[in-house]
Amino acid sequence: MTNAHTILSALGDPTRQAILDLLLEGPQPVGELAALLPVSRPAVSQHLKVLKEVGLVVDRQEGTRRVYRVDPAGLAPVRAYLDRFWKQAMVAFAQYAEDHPTEEQHR
Amino acid sequence: MTNAHTILSALGDPTRQAILDLLLEGPQPVGELAALLPVSRPAVSQHLKVLKEVGLVVDRQEGTRRVYRVDPAGLAPVRAYLDRFWKQAMVAFAQYAEDHPTEEQHR
DNA sequence: ACTTACGGTAAGTCATGACGAACGCACACA
DNA sequence: TGTGTGCGTTCGTCATGACTTACCGTAAGT
Numbered sequence: 001m002t003n004a005h006t007i008l009s010a011l012g013d014p015t016r017q018a019i020l021d022l023l024l025e026g027p028q029p030v031g032e033l034a035a036l037l038p039v040s041r042p043a044v045s046q047h048l049k050v051l052k053e054v055g056l057v058v059d060r061q062e063g064t065r066r067v068y069r070v071d072p073a074g075l076a077p078v079r080a081y082l083d084r085f086w087k088q089a090m091v092a093f094a095q096y097a098e099d100h101p102t103e104e105q106h107r
Numbered sequence: 108m109t110n111a112h113t114i115l116s117a118l119g120d121p122t123r124q125a126i127l128d129l130l131l132e133g134p135q136p137v138g139e140l141a142a143l144l145p146v147s148r149p150a151v152s153q154h155l156k157v158l159k160e161v162g163l164v165v166d167r168q169e170g171t172r173r174v175y176r177v178d179p180a181g182l183a184p185v186r187a188y189l190d191r192f193w194k195q196a197m198v199a200f201a202q203y204a205e206d207h208p209t210e211e212q213h214r
Numbered sequence: 215a216c217t218t219a220c221g222g223t224a225a226g227t228c229a230t231g232a233c234g235a236a237c238g239c240a241c242a243c244a
Numbered sequence: 245t246g247t248g249t250g251c252g253t254t255c256g257t258c259a260t261g262a263c264t265t266a267c268c269g270t271a272a273g274t
Contacts, residue, residue, distance in 0.1 A: 005124050012119015015232080017112050024195045027203055030251060043233055045252060064241045064250045069203055072196040079193065082186055088131045089179040096134055096176055122262080137221055150263055152222060171220050171271045217274080224267080230260090237254080244247085 004081030010054045011078070015039060016047045020070060023057065027069035111188030117161045118185070122146060123154050127177060130164065134176035 010016060015037065022033055030048065034041035048068055051057045055074035060067050117123060122144065129140055137155065141148035155175055158164045162181035167174050 005121065008115070008118045008124065009121065010119075011115045012117075013232080014112065014116065017115065020192070024192065024199060026199050031249090039232085040234055041251075042235085042253080046232080049252085061241095064248095066251060070196045070199060072193060072200055075189065075193050075196065079189055082182065082189065085127070085131065086179060086182050086186065089177045089182065092131060092133050092177060093179050120262080138219090146262085147264055148221075149223080149265085153262080156222085168271095171218095173221060215274105217272105219272085220270090222267105222269085224265105226263105226265090228261105228263080230262090231258105232260090233256105233258085235255090235257105237252105239252085240250090242247100242249085244245100 004077045007054045007056065007074070007078050008081075010050050010056065013047070015043070016051060019044065019047055019051065020056065023068060023070045027060075027067045029062070029065040029067050031065070033068070109184075109188070111184045114161045114163065114181070114185050115188075117157055117163065120154070120157075122150070123158060126151065126154055126158065127163065130175060130177045134167075134174045136169075136172040136174050138172070140175070 011020075018037060019033055022028065022036055030044055031041060033048075034044045037044060048057060048059070052059060052068075055071060057068050057074070058071045060069070118127075125144060126140055129135065129143055137151055138148060140155075141151045144151060155164060155166070159166060159175075162178060164175050164181070165178045167176070
């Protein structure tokens with residue numbers, strides 16, 4: 001399981017997707033995120049832990065609050081993986097089209 | 108839940124990631140995929156159903172066999188989403204760095 | 215028609231993980 | 245030092261979904 005795969009697994013959860021979408025607006029503390037989401041604060045905390053482990057977010061202690069923000073660098077592996085994947089898919093597609101000419105243009 | 112979110116959820120499963128990686132080598136029938144994976148053929152079949160529903164793969168009847176291949180176009184939404192996400196994350200990061208010039212400014 | 219190969223589907227089991235309640239800790243301020 | 249706030253963590257519960265077994269349909273070949 002590559003790094004990109006781990007990140008993709010983390011991105012698979014809808015709640016984590018929602019958290020990331022919220023953090024995209026700007027850095028926010030845990031309580032603020034929980035208030036905007038249909039889940040409890042501990043749930044948000046656990047999701048943030050996962051996101052932090054895979055490098056998608058970073059946190060910063062600010063008094064009694066802990067502010068999270070997305071880490072652009074954390075997305076690099078997924079972007080690289082998907083780009084490589086996309087190129088490879090195109091190659092496979094081209095080769096497939098070569099072996100199987102469309103029914104209309106060739107017989 | 109946008110289209111990109113649905114696709115990301117589909118990409119979250121390790122077995123589906125493995126199936127896609129295998130299909131990247133070229134189109135393959137279900138049995139072939141199952142032989143290369145540590146799961147049963149029905150399991151592969153169910154995963155392929157999910158991947159097909161989100162548009163990541165397409166299938167083609169070939170005699171008694173059903174050949175699956177990755178659909179490059181199916182990746183477009185995720186790529187677009189991640190690109191937008193990345194750009195937005197950069198903006199948020201820049202703004203954050205602006206608000207916090209040095210690490211020790213708060214009393 | 216029988217047989218074999220291949221794959222989708224139904225049903226049931228089981229493990230993963232998402233979740234909330236309760237608790238403890240650190241920080242800020244009086 | 246006491247009080248309140250904000251979070252992380254632990255623990256137990258519960259639902260989702262990944263998986264296998266069994267079955268059925270379909271497409272060639274004999």
